[in-house]
Amino acid sequence: MERVATVLVSCIAAATAMLAVAAAAAGSGGGCTRSCGNISVPYPFGVEAGCYYPGFNLTCNHHSYRPPTLFLVDGAGTSHQVLEISIPNATVRINSSRIAFTKSDDNKQATVINRTWEVTGPYYQSHRPSNTVVLVGCQARVDVRGGSNNTLISSCTAVCPSPDAGTIYIGAGDGSCSGVGCCQANIVLRYSRYTVQIHDLQGQDAPSSSPVIFNGSAYIVDQPFNYTPFSFLEGNFPEALPAMLGWFIVDYNSTCPMPTNESAPAPASAAECRSVHSFCQGYSDSADHVVGYQCHCSPGYQGNPYVKDGCYDIDECNSPHIYQCYGDCKNTQGGYDCNCPRGFKGNASIPNGCTGLMIGLIVSGGSLLLLLGFAAPFILISRNTDFAERMIITLEELEKATNNFDKTREVGDGGHGVVYKGIIDLHVVAIKKSKIVVQREIDEFINEVAILSQVNHRNVVKLLGCCLETEVPLLVYEFISNGTLYRHLHVDGPVSLSWDDRLRITVEVARALSYLHSAASMPIFHRDIKSSNILLDDSLTAKVSDFGASRYISINQTGITTAIQGTVGYLDPMYYYTGRLTSKSDVFSFGVLLMELLTRKKPVGDTFDNGHNLVSHFVLVFSEGNLYDIIDPQVKEEDDGEALEVATLAIACTKFKGEDRPTMREVEMALENIASKKGLFHNGNTTASRRPDENQNSTLYMSVEGVTKEAITESTTEEEILLSSRFTR
Template sequence: MGLDEDIVSTCAAFCSPVAKNQYLVGSPDCSGVGCCQAPIPAGLDFYLLQFRRFNGSWSGGPVTVYIVDADRLSSYRMDEMQASALPAVLEWVISNSTCQSNSTTSPECRSSNSFCKNSTTFLGGHRCHCSEGYDGNPYLVDGCIDIDECKFPENYPCFGDCNNTIGGYLCQCPLGFEGNASIPKGCKDVDECVHPHAYSCYGICKNLPGSFQCQCPQGTYGDPTTKGGCINITIKNSFPGSKIALVASGGFILLIVALAAPFITHKIKVQRVKMLKEKFFKQNHGLLLQQLISQNTDIGERMIITLRELEKATDNFDKTREVGGGGHGVVYKGILNLHVVAIKKSKIVVQREIDDFINEVAILSQVNHRNVVKLLGCCLETEVPLLVYEFISNGTLYHHLHVEGTISLSWDDRLRIVLEVARALSYLHSSTSMPIYHRDIKSSNVLLDDSLTAKVSDFGASRYIPIDQTGVTTAIQGTFGYLDPMYYYTGRLTAKSDVFSFGVLTMELLTRKKPFIYRSDDGDGLVSHFSSLFREGKLADIIDPQVMEEDNGDIQEVGALAVVCTKLKGEDRPTMREVELILENLRLKMHTPSCTKPCSREHIPAQGVVTQEVSRQYTMEEEIMLSARYPR
């Protein structure tokens, strides 16, 4: 009953010596004899229990009462419940609001894999739930986590090979079997002998579980896996009754069999290796890659490289051929078709890394820019996929910049390198068929060739963004110190996320400070400290002394560009195209000779107007780098 003792739910029970403690809770039998049950209406703040005796039927003995979630109530016996706790659920909703009209979302459902559902009680309100295939907390960013259905076969039956996918799972029969892997004994053995041409058997075929055996018919010998490979054994008895001729013929036959045995064994091994390569090809999403490159025949013809070619190019992946490694794999140096190449063997340990590998192939196969590392091809015939790049001989920008000693790259080289990185990002954002966001711009991902030309590399974390979208919500990837704080806190990836990382890279080139470990005396990170000094007119306190000595008046403008690129709000940052034009103008001014006489037209910078506009913008710089103060 309610707080004012109005009865809102009731039931009556009568004692029976025969039926004592023998009824199931929640069953139709629990309706008055030995036990009874009454539902608690939704929406009550208080609920008072009272027991009353009818006509002396209650002797005053012990009475047991349980408050239990009705949906969880099943086959608990009353005598079993006395020593254990039963599940009870507190029903709650986000009151005074409902899901957005014509939508299944609400501001409270922060996870990208969640949905909103209005409450069906008279209280109104709504609740958030994780999408199908996800579990966790829908009220947190990335709170709904993909369920690995393969770890719970009792809930997601799979009687074959189980592969977890994003938001679901893939259940398929093992190699050599076909059918429905989701039911017991649903995978049936493939009878390879029914399809001799598909499985290359032109002799006597014997089906085996998951495989088959092929041999030449009696009276023949040779290779049963090739058409016409089985040859008749002809014994010509030139001398009837002559044992010598028979023994000689038998010896000849044994010799032929002995010579043919290694050949047959080799063929079987080759067939097995071929089948294994096909298995790895499918496992490594080869069909998806074929679909991605099929629209461009030029890419398709040069993309696929065999394992044998790569083994020859690297001396079977000799340890001495290793030239580097990183978060996505080990890199080998090799010679392929008289060209020096870099071969990356990916460290595939989880499904997401396989997706990253295919993502990198799909992106780089369609990129052609002098400041982006060139992808030459890939190999899918091994358990671990392989990528083949042009070989960049001079290491990374990080190693050139952070060398021991006082002398590093010249200021002219640094300004040219940052311009080349800006050109590459501007191309990725604006000139490809679909915009590409790199997501991990940093000095260790910029390679330098013999002439110190910059090449942007490592596209494992990159994303395509449809042209009709300004951004996309995705899992956070990148490197702390370079990571856009708005992307980090919201999960919203835009082109301005790369602009922020580029601004940090520019500060690194100006200061020779490592963004991921730098802390000022006040505990500020590189971005916050650099911006504060710029605003106070003390930028020289943090600039690399070598740069100060080589300065020709451009440090303040480059510093201002770095500051505006790292503004907290993405809409306050320039685009990479605008950054490219500004740096082009600065480089042009650096290499324009000074005039002692009236200058001719060719000596006048072509983009002076751009410089004036940029300068006015930088003088209005504000301190909004709050996120950079937090430890990364």
């Protein structure tokens, strides 16, 4: 009988929950209060019963506040003032209460004071942006701990050099919170509950007359903290400061996919993702099992995915500052077309990209004719001209060189094409043949010819010619005999490329990228730097290849907005966020390559016990002082101290914000300095005039100590790094 009663209660509870969800769905439309004061209240949030999804109820206080003020009461019964709600970011900004601490006479023996910062229900501490712990006080340290093991997440120390109240704050009145009377540190892991510990660093040695010893406040905030010491000296502490919470739909049975390191999960939907153009994404707790999901509008759409028809098409043509188009822009559902005006050809997405010359492809009757202005002179050159002096190669020659593209001549097989080895006029060549015929393949062909015909660098693969007689033109390159860096690095067994070779290869690739960014006739961004696009010749000299995704930019530009292209694991998260390609996007990919060379771990495919990808795991172990736990054992044996310097540079290159990363020129000089100390360039490849001295080199990237401290608190969190591997390109 008791079992029957239990089952009956469970059924009633389930039915009640379903009715609540149904009522909330019905209330997501009209008849519900959708603002309080100047704060918008979009569904799944709501004020009245039946107007919100369970757990997202808010209170609008009309009686005690003018204008009316919105409050959130979490599952623990704590009330927080709501300052802003964002549906696209799945965040809600609240006023976070001050964490006060005072060491009174009755607890003067205590050296640690513990407080709790907590939100419950569907809320957690957001990573967009990262919140910061701020400590205002003297001779004290604040530790923020969280997770099932109460792990230390963030920490900072505030000191006052003198106990004299009249002098301790001199020089600290510029609003900065840098350690004198005030300190701050980022909180990089997201939890719903933290233990905030205040440590007394002076203890019983403090003179009884000290005005502010172990007496002050801590805050968790989401914005730069404006420190006014004289105000705080008088005890004028704000009672609350803004902090950012994330939120999700609680659903322990969710089948929504999580972002992975290997590939983008197929878009899926869930009950609360009600708009047609929407999809869901799973949310996991600290134990890495799915506990719910968030809804998002599909690419090219914006709005509220939680309500019917809430996601609507973005008219990109009305926002040229975001979606750049310098020709005729036409909006489409979920995207837009940008074409050159009639009578012009070229790339309308870049300034002056459209010209009156008929440069491009003309398709007629199923046949293809390539008219490249810069290649026209080569077409007129006789077939009897020496092979090295001509650009246009016939299909007959290529068929003869490859025995009619015999499978035994294949030396490479990628996602877009097959590479064959052949011999033309006693020259060993590599011939790239596309597998499929689509406009993108043709565009990439034109792009690669245009770029490589203008590039001349010993560490960039040389384009020898092209064939225009096939449906998709064929490219002919110098043959690089030793395959890809990826193949040499990721071999079975404990021994791979020597550390000296790896270090030299990093210098050579850095030189090539530095040349492309700053020494070519027009700056070129490669956009797909990875170990499988680095070829090695007989002497293991590096050759950067595959320029199909690369982009020219005007010499007076710093970046361009493009459709996202690149390889998961190497892709710059800021480029993914914004679609804006800059030279720092290549710097991020190069930083991943450095980590790959140090560890022999694959950015795509290798995962770690904590679910991190290579970049996030590398940053974590480095910040904990355990770098050599992840370094390749072969590197540890052959290393003379350079690995730590290269690792430091790798972390600088993969900082989340592009402006915080070094330039490729700076990276090149830093690596040359490291390699030259090891004597790798005694043959004269690097001159003393090109190498910075120790003091100069130290300005190119942060010190090891600085990285170790900053990596714990900077904004390059696991969640941000994962954005660089959320979608396959």
